[in-house]
Amino acid sequence: MSITPPIAVRPLSDAKRPGPLRAVRQFPALSKLLLLVLAAAVLVPLLATKYGATWPSSLTVDVSGPLGKTSDWIIDNRDSHWLFVYFLGHLSNAVVISVRAVYMLLLALGWTGVTAGVTLIAWRVAGLRIAAISLISFLVSGLLGMWVPTMQTLALMVVAVIFSVVVGALLGLAGGLSERLFRVLRPVLDTMQVLPAFAYLLPVVLVFGIGVPAALLATVIYAAPPMARLTALGLRGADPGVLEAVSSLGATGRQRLLTARLPLARKELLLGVNQSIMMALGMVVIASMIGAAGLGDRVYQALASVDVGAALAAAIPIVLLAIVMDRTTAAAGERLGAGTSAPGPAWLRGWQAWTGIAVVTAVLALAGRLSGSLVWPGAWAVDLARPVNDFKEWMVDHLYSGVPVIGGTADWAEHFTNWVLNPLRDGLTALPWYGTLLIVAALAWLIGTWRTALTAVLAMAAIGVLGVWKPSMNTLSQVLAALVVTLVLGFGVGILAAGSKRLEAILRPVLDVMQTMPQFVYLIPVVALFAVGRAPAAAAAVVYALPAVIRITTQGLRQVDPGAMEAARSLGATRWQILRQVQLPLARPALLLAVNQGVVLVLAVVIIGGLVGGGALGYDVVTGLATGDLALGLVAGVAIVCLGLMLDRVTQPTERRTTGKGV
Amino acid sequence: MSRKRTMIIGTAALAGTAVLSLSLSSCGKADMTKQVSPFAAAKGSKSVTLSVQTWVGAQSNVAVAKYLLEHKMGYHVDTVQVDEIPAWDALSQGRVDAILEDWGHPEQEQRYVKDKKTITAGGGNGVTGHIGWYVPKYWADKHPEVTNWKNLNKFAKQLRTSESGNKGQLMDGSPSYVTNDKALVKNLNLDYEVVFAGSEAAQITQIQQFAKQKKPFLTYWYEPQWLFNQVPMVEVKLPKYTDACAEKGAKDPTSIDCAYPTTPLQKYFNTEFAKKGGSAAAFLKDFKWTKDDQNEVSESIASGGLSADEAAKRWVDKHPDVWKKWLTKK
Numbered sequence: 001m002s003i004t005p006p007i008a009v010r011p012l013s014d015a016k017r018p019g020p021l022r023a024v025r026q027f028p029a030l031s032k033l034l035l036l037v038l039a040a041a042v043l044v045p046l047l048a049t050k051y052g053a054t055w056p057s058s059l060t061v062d063v064s065g066p067l068g069k070t071s072d073w074i075i076d077n078r079d080s081h082w083l084f085v086y087f088l089g090h091l092s093n094a095v096v097i098s099v100r101a102v103y104m105l106l107l108a109l110g111w112t113g114v115t116a117g118v119t120l121i122a123w124r125v126a127g128l129r130i131a132a133i134s135l136i137s138f139l140v141s142g143l144l145g146m147w148v149p150t151m152q153t154l155a156l157m158v159v160a161v162i163f164s165v166v167v168g169a170l171l172g173l174a175g176g177l178s179e180r181l182f183r184v185l186r187p188v189l190d191t192m193q194v195l196p197a198f199a200y201l202l203p204v205v206l207v208f209g210i211g212v213p214a215a216l217l218a219t220v221i222y223a224a225p226p227m228a229r230l231t232a233l234g235l236r237g238a239d240p241g242v243l244e245a246v247s248s249l250g251a252t253g254r255q256r257l258l259t260a261r262l263p264l265a266r267k268e269l270l271l272g273v274n275q276s277i278m279m280a281l282g283m284v285v286i287a288s289m290i291g292a293a294g295l296g297d298r299v300y301q302a303l304a305s306v307d308v309g310a311a312l313a314a315a316i317p318i319v320l321l322a323i324v325m326d327r328t329t330a331a332a333g334e335r336l337g338a339g340t341s342a343p344g345p346a347w348l349r350g351w352q353a354w355t356g357i358a359v360v361t362a363v364l365a366l367a368g369r370l371s372g373s374l375v376w377p378g379a380w381a382v383d384l385a386r387p388v389n390d391f392k393e394w395m396v397d398h399l400y401s402g403v404p405v406i407g408g409t410a411d412w413a414e415h416f417t418n419w420v421l422n423p424l425r426d427g428l429t430a431l432p433w434y435g436t437l438l439i440v441a442a443l444a445w446l447i448g449t450w451r452t453a454l455t456a457v458l459a460m461a462a463i464g465v466l467g468v469w470k471p472s473m474n475t476l477s478q479v480l481a482a483l484v485v486t487l488v489l490g491f492g493v494g495i496l497a498a499g500s501k502r503l504e505a506i507l508r509p510v511l512d513v514m515q516t517m518p519q520f521v522y523l524i525p526v527v528a529l530f531a532v533g534r535a536p537a538a539a540a541a542v543v544y545a546l547p548a549v550i551r552i553t554t555q556g557l558r559q560v561d562p563g564a565m566e567a568a569r570s571l572g573a574t575r576w577q578i579l580r581q582v583q584l585p586l587a588r589p590a591l592l593l594a595v596n597q598g599v600v601l602v603l604a605v606v607i608i609g610g611l612v613g614g615g616a617l618g619y620d621v622v623t624g625l626a627t628g629d630l631a632l633g634l635v636a637g638v639a640i641v642c643l644g645l646m647l648d649r650v651t652q653p654t655e656r657r658t659t660g661k662g663v
Numbered sequence: 664m665s666r667k668r669t670m671i672i673g674t675a676a677l678a679g680t681a682v683l684s685l686s687l688s689s690c691g692k693a694d695m696t697k698q699v700s701p702f703a704a705a706k707g708s709k710s711v712t713l714s715v716q717t718w719v720g721a722q723s724n725v726a727v728a729k730y731l732l733e734h735k736m737g738y739h740v741d742t743v744q745v746d747e748i749p750a751w752d753a754l755s756q757g758r759v760d761a762i763l764e765d766w767g768h769p770e771q772e773q774r775y776v777k778d779k780k781t782i783t784a785g786g787g788n789g790v791t792g793h794i795g796w797y798v799p800k801y802w803a804d805k806h807p808e809v810t811n812w813k814n815l816n817k818f819a820k821q822l823r824t825s826e827s828g829n830k831g832q833l834m835d836g837s838p839s840y841v842t843n844d845k846a847l848v849k850n851l852n853l854d855y856e857v858v859f860a861g862s863e864a865a866q867i868t869q870i871q872q873f874a875k876q877k878k879p880f881l882t883y884w885y886e887p888q889w890l891f892n893q894v895p896m897v898e899v900k901l902p903k904y905t906d907a908c909a910e911k912g913a914k915d916p917t918s919i920d921c922a923y924p925t926t927p928l929q930k931y932f933n934t935e936f937a938k939k940g941g942s943a944a945a946f947l948k949d950f951k952w953t954k955d956d957q958n959e960v961s962e963s964i965a966s967g968g969l970s971a972d973e974a975a976k977r978w979v980d981k982h983p984d985v986w987k988k989w990l991t992k993k
Contacts, residue, residue, distance in 0.1 A: 075752070075774075100701035152702050202749075210745050210753045212701050291743040291753075293702050301744055303864045304717045305965045386968060400872065417825035524868050532834065532860045532869040533826040610838075611861040613826065619838060619861055626839030628748035 029446050036442050044434055053432035055469040062467065064631035071630045074206045084207075092213040095159065099212055103155035111142055111376045113365025114151070120357040122324065126331030133327060137320035144384055146295060147376035150317045153294035157280055157321070160216050164223040164276040171224070172231020172272070176265075177257075182232060189225040194600075194644045197222050197286050198607045198621045199637025202630055205290050215292030223279040230272035234265025270333035277329060278516075281322045285315075285518040289625070299520050308392050308524050309385030315521045316384075322516040396528045413535035416481075421534050425477040429470060436460065436473075443650045456649040459642040468639045474616035475606055476643060478534050482541040482602045487595060490546050494553025494594075495579065504554060511547035519544060519608045527612050537609025537618070545601035549594045556590020557583050592652065599647045606640060617643075700741055711936075711943045712741040714750040714759040717837065718863055720887055722971055723960035724763040724788060728950055730975035731986055738943055746839045751931075755781040760936040761947050765929045766792055766841060769913075776931075783937040785930030789951035794841065794885045794923035796833070800895035802879040811900045812851060819854040821879050827856035834882040835859045836866040843912065843919040844883055847901070850920035855881070870894055887954040889961035949989040956985060 051059070078084045106114055115138040123131030141150040171189075175182040201218055208214035238261045246260040262269075288296030298314030401408035407415075428436070440460050445453035463472045497504040519540055526536035526543075560583050568582045584591070610618025617636045624633020700712070711732060715725045725742055732738040743750075743759055751771040753759040775782040798809055808814045819831030826832060833855045835844055844857045860866035866882070867890060873880045874894040884896065901922035902908075908921035930947065937944055956978070963974040979986060 078756075096701045103701055155701070205749055205752070209756045209758045210743060210749055211758055288744070289746075290749070291745055291758075293700065293743075297744060301715070301722075303862070304722060304744070305719050306864050306867050307965075307968075389968075396872070397875075401876070414825045422825070422828070523862070524864055527860075527865045527868040528872060531824070531872065532858065532865055533824070535825075536865075609861075612865045613859060613861050615859060615861075619859055622861065623838035626746040626748065626837065628752065 032445050033442065036438065036445065040438050044438075047434045048432065051433075053430075055433045055464040055467075057467075059465060060467040061465055063635060067631040067634060071206055071628075078207070088207060091217075092208055095163075095213040095216050098159045098162075099155050099216070102158050103152060106151045106155055107375075109361070109365045110368035111138075111147055112368030113361050114138065115142075116364040117357070117361040118324070120360060122328045124353055124357060125335075126328045130324070130327045130331055134324045137317075137324050140320060141317040142376035143380060143382045144313045144316060145376075145381040146298070146314055146317045149293075149295045149298050149314065150321070153284055153296065153318070154321065156212065156216060156219075156292060156294055157277070157284075157325075160219040160223065160280045160283075161273070161277050163216065163220045164280060165227050165273055167220060168224040168227025168272060168276060169231050169269070171228035173235070175228065175232035176235025176261075182236075185228070185232070189228055190645075191641060192221055193225045194603075194641045196604070196607050196621060196637050196640055197283060198289075198625055199633050199640075201286070201290050202625050202628065202633050206630070210291035212292060214290050215287035218290065219280050219283040219287055222283050223276045226275035226279060227272040230268045230275065231265070234268030234272075235261050237268070238264045267333060270329065274326065274329040274333060277325045278322060281318065281325070281516070284318055285520050296518070299518055303520055303523065306524055307385060307389065308521070309388035311521045311524075312388050313384045315518050318518060319513055319516045323512060392525055392528065395525075399529060409529040410531050413530035413533070413539075416538070417533060417535050420481050421477060421538070424481055425474050428473040428477050431473075433464060433469065440646060440650060444646075447652070448649065452649045456646045459645040459649075462642045463639045466635050466639060468617065468620070468635060471616040471620060471636070472639050472643060475614075475618065475640070478538060478609065478614060478616070479541075479599070479602050479606065479643065479647070482538040482545070482605075483595075483598050485538065486542050486545045486549055486598050486602060489542065490549030490594065490598065491553055491591070493546075494550045495557065497550065497554045498557035498583075507550065511550060514543055515547045519605060523608065523612055532613035534609070534614050536612045537605070537614030540608055540612065541602045541605040544605045545598050548597045548601055552590055552594040552597060553587075556587035556594070559590070560586045595651050596648060599651055600644065603640060603644045603647070700743075702741075709737060709943070710739045710741065711940070711947075712743060712758065712760050714753065714762050715742050715744045716747055716750065716762075716764065717744070717839070719889055719961040719965045720790070720957055721764045722964060723957050723974070724950075726964070726971035726975035727952075727960060727978060727986070728763060728947060730972060730979055731989070732943060732946065734979075735990060736942060736946065748839070751775060751782070754931060754933050755779065757781075757933050757935060760933050760940065760943075761785065762931045763788055763947070763950065764790070765931055767926050767929070781934050783932050783934045785932045785937070785948055787927045787951065788930050790887055790928045790954050790957055792885060792887065792926045792928045794883070794926075796844075796881060796899040796901060797884040797896040798881055798899060799874060799877075799879065800897050801874075801877055803897040809899070810897055812853070812902070815881070815899070816852075816854045818879070818881075822855070822881055824858070826858045830854050830856040831881065832856060832858050834866060834869065834880065836883060837861070837863045840883075840885075841923075842883060843916065843923070846917045846919045850918065851902070887958050887961075889958050889965050892958065892962055893966060946989055951989070952985055956982065 109117065115135065118138060119131050119135040122134040138150075141147060171185060175185045197218060200221060201214075204214045204218045204221075208217065242260055242264065243256065246256050251259065284292070284294065285296040285299050288294070288300045291297075295314045295318050299311045299318075302308075302310035302314060399409050401410045431439075437457050437460055440456050441453045444456035463469055493507070497507055522540060522543060526539045530536040530539050564582050564586060565578055568578045573581070606614065606616075606618040607621050608618070610616075610620070610622045617640050620636035621633050621640070623629065624631075624636065713725045713728060715722055729740040729742065732740050743753070745753060745759075747765070747768065748771065750759060750762055751768060754762055755775045772784075776784060796812075803810055806818070809818050815831070822831035822833075823829065824832045831854060833844060833848065833853075835842055835857050836859070838859065838861070840863075847853075848855050848857060860869060870880065870882060870884075870890065871894065881899070882896075884890075890896075902920060904922045904924050908919065909924065912919035912921075930950070932940070932944065932947065937948075940947075960974050960978045963969045963977060964971050967974070969977065
């Protein structure tokens with residue numbers, strides 16, 4: 001309606017035109033660049049004549065020897081050395097006993113008892129709506145014929161989450177109480193989270209053998225860091241005024257911790273539990289590669305016979321478990337934070353309610369037992385596999401190729417590979433190594449401090465030293481290409497969703513599924529649609545990273561001060577102008593966070609890309625696991641971590657780092 | 664407040680369970696090789712664990728063995744899906760009792776069978792495996808000369824993809840499979856690029872897709888494989904396999920310039936299981952069938968939409984003459 005000329009809002013910065021010297025001083029970026037250019041002018045000819053354009057072999061370290069020896073030592077000593085016999089062996093036994101205990105309990109409750117118990121607990125801590133979701137979820141798991149594997153996964157998850165929470169809380173406690181420990185801990189936690197799980201599957205298997213203990217420990221390594229981080233964050237963030245008051249009352253250090261600091265941090269603690277649960281569920285399928293059994297194993301086995309339908313039937317309960325656990329713990333956390341108790345009459349609160357839940361669950365469990373169906377009755381099952389496979393076939397037949405005007409998915413994949421991936425890969429590989437380091441330094445320095453630049457450059461140099469420069473450049477090209485697609489799509493959809501509540505509501509369940517669906521499930525569809533190669537790997541990465549980018553963008557735009565927008569509107573700005581000149585600049589921090597999350601999530605799928613023809617580092621990690629080559633897998637894993645570190649430093653302004661990243 | 668208390672009590676109880684289970688197990692030595700899956704049958708008296716590899720043929724062996732062990736012999740059978748080399752390790756540790764189809768791992772044989780003696784060879788399973796390069800029959804019918812490696816360069820142009828650049832694409836599969844393809848391409852001066860599909864699932868999907876469009880392709884593939892029934896393929900003749908070539912290859916894998924050998928597929932058992940496994944061990948030792956038997960089961964799993972258990976049942980009902988022989992010794 002408003003066709004007013006586009007003069008409305010414009011930044012005021014270009015009002016004055018300063019002289020060249022003052023410009024340099026006014027823009028620190030320029031002086032940094034000048035310095036770098038100077039350094040380059042001196043260093044590049046030197047390095048070029050001494051080493052040449054490819055990473056010099058004299059600057060690499062071969063770690064395959066020592067790592068090979070380590071793995072031999074483990075194999076030779078694991079039946080006799082005290083470390084295994086008296087420590088790791090007991091750990092492994094404890095895991096088996098705990099998981100078995102939980103599993104037996106779940107089986108004893110039967111499907112009636114488990115469903116009733118979970119639903120009632122969800123209702124008690126999170127309300128009616130989430131209780132309904134839980135009820136439906138468990139019934140669906142049963143209907144899909146996945147009751148027993150679901151219980152196995154649930155047993156494993158319960159124990160894994162308890163271990164993660166205990167380990168994470170202890171680490172977080174240490175980090176929250178001591179500044180020095182916190183500084184030591186942070187890089188350790190970073191590595192635990194960024195190192196691809198595939199890379200440490202093999203070491204864990206070497207020590208524990210395949211099976212539940214190894215799978216569980218791999219899960220704990222992955223799921224404990226958020227708990228540790230959030231515990232530390234909560235303890236450090238406690239209101240100093242309250243702490244002062246407590247100490248003035250003469251409380252000892254331990255009393256202060258127990259009565260003030262921990263209770264004050266309870267919201268963070270609960271968020272930590274929530275995050276640990278989500279991370280643990282993310283490992284279900286990957287852990288099945290080393291014998292975890294349960295739902296992940298069903299997904300993995302279905303893949304071996306190229307059966308998308310069967311894989312999906314096992315993946316849906318994983319998604320549902322994730323949604324139920326996420327919503328329940330999140331709702332509990334919110335209530336705890338708001339300080340209100342559960343609604344409803346008094347007899348529904350406190351110990352009476354818990355007793356009630358226990359009694360009802362026991363009665364229903366008994367009823368199920370008496371009716372003789374402990375495990376889900378087999379007759380009530382739905383065959384999902386066939387229709388899903390038919391749908392996949394139909395989709396591939398109609399979309400693969402020859403669609404009028406837009407072309408088929410295979411054509412897109414080919415163009416994407418030829419026009420984006422290939423030039424990018426060839427460019428990055430052809431670039432002399434010192435050139436790459438300089439570009440990285442420049443980007444990191446412009447956006448941050450000299451420390452940021454140093455970290456980024458060292459991370460890249462480490463890749464060279466490990467001798468995986470070329471595959472890393474290949475992987476980097478794939479990550480960058482997938483990232484661009486993710487950001488374009490994510491920002492676009494995010495902007496649309498920010499403008500429409502209805503679209504956001506429709507998107508929410510779709511994004512939930514995209515985020516929690518195990519990536520293994522869409523392995524076959526992406527290959528069927530995009531042909532083997534780097535294009536399906538990129539597609540898988542986009543699917544995985546998109547939800548986070550969309551969510552952060554939407555939220556960031558929504559949080560823009562309505563006053564600023566109103567002001568712009570009253571000046572007669574069009575919707576497009578408001579978006580471009582008010583909303584987007586004000587939402588900049590959120591958009592940067594979206595970029596950062598995009599990087600992290602795309603990198604997480606690099607390994608999966610190795611399974612569909614992505615090659616490079618992802619393939620090396622998978623090969624390391626498959627062939628028992630500790631060095632190959634670990635080195636490629638570390639290179640992925642270094643790439644992640646570099647990309648993080650290059651995409652994140654420094655100020656956000658000091659405010660603490662949270663998870 | 665009451666909620667917080669219950670939460671604390673709950674957490675304490677859970678932590679207590681963990682500590683308790685830890686202390687329960689911590690009296691004296693803990694033998695890491697004597698662990699069963701926490702999900703194993705509650706009765707737990709007669710239980711066998713079999714390892715399944717990712718290809719369907721291996722699933723078929725295990726499905727039939729499992730069906731017979733459970734329905735005719737009263738065993739409980741656990742299966743673990745795991746890659747080959749980790750499976751060898753698991754076998755030596757006793758996590759797995761048997762591997763029913765091994766394609767030859769000389770290094771592992773040396774270490775576990777000959778040196779440590781924790782694994783015992785279990786003889787062949789009756790099927791002979793063969794790795795090679797294959798092209799689809801519809802293409803080979805039109806150009807019969809493509810089935811000889813000497814003519815492959817003439818066809819490289821037709822096999823270009825965006826992944827192989829301006830060379831022809833030779834598709835390889837899972838990283839766990841034995842392959843000399845990179846060396847072969849180089850040593851035979853072929854104008855081809857080896858593209859790794861990364862997993863057998865991806866490779867099969869791609870082959871099916873090519874076949875649907877009747878496109879030409881060249882792929883690393885192996886027999887026995889059910890996919891041949893869906894997509895008929897013809898093997899490309901490579902330079903003849905000789906012992907001399909194999910010896911040269913054993914010293915330096917990059918020097919190989921001849922075809923892959925045919926391998927009688929082997930069974931391997933955990934040594935203790937082989938000695939004390941009773942009728943289950945005897946049964947698995949006698950387990951021996953043919954390529955056609957295996958493919959029959961494989962195809963009903965992979966394209967017939969049956970579960971492994973149903974496929975095994977169908978085969979068992981149809982071929983009592985074959986499996987009755989495996990059950991004779993007690």
